[in-house]
Amino acid sequence: MNIEQMIAKRTQLFGPNNPIFYEKPLHLVKGDGVWLTDADGKKYLDCYNNVPTVGHCHPHVVEALYNQAKELNTHTRYLHDNILQYAERLLSTYDDSLNRLVLTCTGSEANELALRLIRNLTGGQGVICTNATYHGNTAAVAQLSSIFEPAEGYGPHIRTVRWPDQYRTPDMTDVQTLTDIYLDDIRQAIQSLKEAGIPFAGMILCPIYANEGLPNIPEGYLEQATKIVRDAGGLIIADEVQAGFGRTGKMWGHQSTGFVPDIATMGKPMGNGHPLAGLVARDELVDRFREKDMYFNTFGGNPVSCAVGNAVLDVLENENLISNAASTGEYVLSGLRKLAKKHSIIGDVRGKGLFFGVDLVKDHISKEPAVEETRKLINDMKEHGILISSIGEFNNVLKIRPPLPFNKENAELLLEGINHCLSRL
């Protein structure tokens, strides 16, 4: 089948409006490290995919998958070493207060359970999220999806707050005043729930606000924001699905932005593509829930998934990928800032580890989002052999988030590619 036939077949089998990338979609057949190959043999530098975080088809992870799949794969109502080893190792990467693990298969399942845990412990239903975020696809979690309105519409128990944007902000430059404005959003959200008679459960946030466009978070904002929530009796869920596993140059996003959550949820990179996800939480949250609820996840924590999870941690350590994320990240960030001086369409460059947001604007005064140019650039970059995407409230922020083995040579190709495609825009 050619690409048009494959697209037609997809629509026939899955229905219209199933999401697909690029105006001319990609038919990929091979992955290796930071490289992807399409059916015509054309190679692409992958600067988008965070799921294969230790590199596409990493042999250590693939062999761990294979070796355990040959031996045994069953559920956690039998005992097995893999889950104990994995759990102990994973929990050791967190603050001591986060001392319970629950394994699931997807980030949606992890966030779904996190909501159940905080609602159970607080007795509240009211939850705060930002106004440009996404946390998953279940009915409860889709209520927190402010970038894609769920089919059900929004219920009464969610309040959205502005994410802490320092670039396209209220008209002022004083960071302290700005921080106060954003913190007031949270205070008002809590007050609004109170006035509506909806008891407060807490706040969920991506510690680096990835979907929002990866803002530079004002110093002290998260420390104060989490304090406001806790003072009102709420709990904090850090959604580490995008920020976690070394992406930011630290193991966990919240460790790079300075707060300790009550629950951290994990997903995408956790199994390098294998469906593995979960959460860590304070014991009180899990234990009080398990007193009442027979929570069981058939595939969650099976020996194969745990072997894969362990192998991902091995590679992160053995290949120093977290420090690589920090150092190569700095290198890319510096290169992007140089490009910003050359190309006036670049309004702002932001980044943390190997996760970058390049905010494209019509002009530097209005900061009007260059939405159409962003769309064109992403498609041009693909034709040029480099895969990126877009994020942000206005979908005008280049989303650059390569697998973590990304090196300086790869970075040069990326920077040259952006320069080339911006020059021809």
Added chain:
Amino acid sequence: MNIEQMIAKRTQLFGPNNPIFYEKPLHLVKGDGVWLTDADGKKYLDCYNNVPTVGHCHPHVVEALYNQAKELNTHTRYLHDNILQYAERLLSTYDDSLNRLVLTCTGSEANELALRLIRNLTGGQGVICTNATYHGNTAAVAQLSSIFEPAEGYGPHIRTVRWPDQYRTPDMTDVQTLTDIYLDDIRQAIQSLKEAGIPFAGMILCPIYANEGLPNIPEGYLEQATKIVRDAGGLIIADEVQAGFGRTGKMWGHQSTGFVPDIATMGKPMGNGHPLAGLVARDELVDRFREKDMYFNTFGGNPVSCAVGNAVLDVLENENLISNAASTGEYVLSGLRKLAKKHSIIGDVRGKGLFFGVDLVKDHISKEPAVEETRKLINDMKEHGILISSIGEFNNVLKIRPPLPFNKENAELLLEGINHCLSRL
């Protein structure tokens, strides 16, 4: 670590009340076909696990997993052959009206989405399930869990009905009258929702009522039950997580019990242990939902999961496992009926394909469930080298559900084991 140490470690890492099997839990290290081996080298005949449905660690499935994991594993926003082949093949096993597929990772995710689909299409919230069932672990789906009350308690929009029990029934023997009584439960549930002002969305059921205890369903009950629901504007979700993929001697449980649902959800056996699940539905259900909702599942339908799904279908076909389920199933059923004549504790023997329920009672008149004897028997059977469990509203029904390559020699071991352990009870 010994077993006691492993259990202590589990409690430390996952908290108390995480589910585990047997009074002295099993530490398994190896699976092969219908056999499992523990850390001491003791072998167990697996008569419980439906997830490794084509046999533990089936080489064809494991090699398919490995070969694709080495090549490429990425999400469905790129094109790939595996998902198209798998989708076409899977849909061809269903009634033509079920012509859209959505792939997820777990049965909970599939049932969660199914609820979103029927609620979206009908505009209703009210759902009917039985009074002794389980459909998964998300907040919305846990509302349908009548065997384990969810931590949140039950909301106002669910109605439970009695499952169609012909054994432990209202005091009568006329099947037609009995059927009418059970059908009236559904009519009353619909009426109750109407009176509460809750618009009706539909009914979810396992087509073989597995958790309920695998009843012999009265002739015509499901045909009429589904008609009553549809006449009231409701839709039917068949939860094929336990009944599907040949378990009953037909590909789908609903094909063995005579109705066509609007949605069929799939899980456990779909990837032989790999986290693969999904649903098929009438196009209207999926397409109307996708008009409004940007549903995306990161791991759902990835090339590795689809390679595994395809390999499971290969084995089902190549090893004639569905007809084996029918023929070996008949053989086991006949043997269980012989045992029932010998052991008066056996009140009723039921089965469909390779799924059996043996109802243990204090006596044949009161039919009082022999709950304690059931618990003891299951633990004795494990010590004897045979793994089974229990189901049913009273947890007094032996749950026997081996991997599908189960043959007559295995069946003899099972029957001898039950005979032996019942004799010593």
